[in-house]
Amino acid sequence: MEKKLYTISVFTENQVGLLNRISIIFTRRGLNLESVSSSASSVHGIHKMNFTCTSDRETIEKVIKQIERCIDVLRAYFYTDDEIVYQEVALYKVPTQKLLDEKDFERIIRVHNARILELTREYTILEKTGHESETQALYELLAKYGILQFIRSGRICITKSPTEHFTHYLTEQELRRQQIEKN
Amino acid sequence: MSERITGSEAICRALVAEDVTTIFGYPGGQIMPFYDKLFDFSDRLNHILTRHEQGAVHAAQGYARASGKVGVVTVTSGPAATNIITGVADANVDCTPLVVITGQVAVNSLGTDAFQETDVMGITQPITKWAYQVRRPEEIPWAVARAFYIASTGRPGPVVLDITRDAQVGTLDWDYKKINYIRSYNPAPELLPGDVLAAASLLNRAESPMIIAGHGVMLSNAEEDLIALAEKADIPVASTLLGLSSIPSDHPLNKGMVGMHGNIGPNINTNRADVILAVGLRFDDRVTGVVKNYAPQAKIIHIDIDCAEFNKNVKAHTTIHADAGKALKALLPLVNKSKHTEWLATFDKPEEVERTEVMKRELEPDDIAPDGAMRMGEVVRKISEASGNKGILVTDVGQNQMMAARYFKYTLPKSVLTSGGLGTMGFCLPAAVGAKIACPGREVFAFMGDGGFQMTMQELGTMLAYNIGVKVIILNNDFLGNVRQWQAMFYNNRFSATPMINPDFVTIANAYGFPAERVATRAELPAAIERMMAHEGTYLLDVNIDPEDMVFPMVVPGAAVDDILINTTTKYEG
Ligand SMILES: Cc1ncc(C[n+]2csc(CCOP(=O)(O)OP(=O)(O)O)c2C)c(N)n1
């Protein structure tokens, strides 16, 4: 079956230990998580975790169902790259002297839309936001100056549909609660 | 005005509020505040001190599965918390509702490798339905209420509450509310009428339909619904190992057990049926054989309360996401009254072959082993009959398990307790303790191997202390028989680490004050069974079993379910 990079978004209650419970669902199947990120969502009190993982669609569908089975997981969705707008942030620390010696430096920053976050005598910290291929391209250019430190964030994403599909789910659950209370 | 009480008292009160009457457990340092309070609740909470924490969990499992209630376990931290793991994992795969409370070190010692601190959350998360660490006393009522709700609803399972010392000794304002709603968890999904219609129309058009009853039937008390549907539409019923006893053994539509050591008829016909109604089962690989050759011709209707089971192992043609009882009740009026006489007759030939080629050898052997050793099947069947086929069968794991499951007969529902998904040796004796406590009016038969008995035989002490009467039958082949069988069949008779040098089990039973006897030959068996049945309370039979005895039929490992050996060299020809 065809393997692809999938982005998995999981909406959860704010409970300790959930990230572990969810990530072991991937690791049990030997799936390598390529990135993980977690933050508040647009709904008050609800967290959104993002994972990326290369696998086939059928496996991802099974994983999604197993994630949704966890208590305190509200909903899980998976996307291919064309269904979402996504970004990653990368930070690069390079020796300032090397950069100053290099004529190309200013052009690289411009072309790659990178920002200088901090500049000292010894080092310069650059930031670039983009897809992995873009932050990687900059990495490769800077590598010749010697990169002192590098880090790339997990993928964050927003779907192309107008709202988080998920608010509809919350409305349904609220109706369910009212129904149970009535009985 | 609410009352100010300690966390320990809150745990006791919460257990009472959840209708708990029996707890299985073992005390120790970090659970002592709770045990101290439990002393005051001894009139309401009957604590059974098992001889090992693994025994406590298996006993709670036996209790839960025989009674339908939640089994409760309380143990201390560290080694006690790690001793519960096997049972918790077993309950998780076999969908057994448990609430397991572990004591934990004080909050400010967490993460410091304090004495008897283990990472209970980290260890139990992968094998529980929910696991939660309680750090503050005020969380106790909520956590306990949530634990019971989660353990007992939907697809049941084990919950672990890791309760720190601070939460036990601190105080809170007592206020208890049962929980019946969790936003992220819907254990009673709305039945979709379209799904029921689709299933009914498949069944109505079927010419050779078959029902496979899983554990879900019993978990949702749907035995009668199952039988009603089968009878109305005249559909043969097979069961998984954990679905056994959902239909009586002698019901004309009961065609036996599916799976590796199941009956030939239902295994063969799995690959001939045009429609399979799978009720509350998860298509374990011991049931399906190699998945790609499993029922390729059949349209499969899968009923399950856990939608993560749909298409996990076997692709379903249509699904009903509901508890088995609800789904079967909805199907019944939509299913046509029907007759499948010809299809049902196709079970006759494999049944006949199994009777003459396999069962006869077990039930009425005409050869006599040199030392008079018996076959497991004959022993199991005679004991089953001695109980009027009304007993609760508890098995261990191995040949004894398969033979007991195959040859015990069931007239009442919820009559089989066995470790299916995990296959835990040592499950039997403690589970039988729990079952007897849950059903004091029923005779409980614990069938086990010489290997498995020795894994948890310390629970004879629990039986002694609480006067728990279980009929204990050791099917003693002086071998780890199940492994031996594979060595004989697939490893050139190289019996690596399977012969057992065993103690005198009769003396062991006697040491605990239980009458016991060694049954060496076939001739001695009937009288021994009679003495056992006549005795009130625990009685142990150590039965001499032929080590060469093997379990057949056997679906060839790694093959399709209709590829079946009826002895070491012969395959069933259909
Ligand atoms: C805890 C555990 N360890 C090992 C096994 C593997 N195993 C399965 S059956 C079996 C042999 C059991 O021997 P015995 O209890 O004497 O039963 P028999 O098969 O002889 O009836 C073993 C070792 C297991 N299922 N569980």
Ligand SMILES: [Mg+2]
């Ligand atoms: Mg044995």
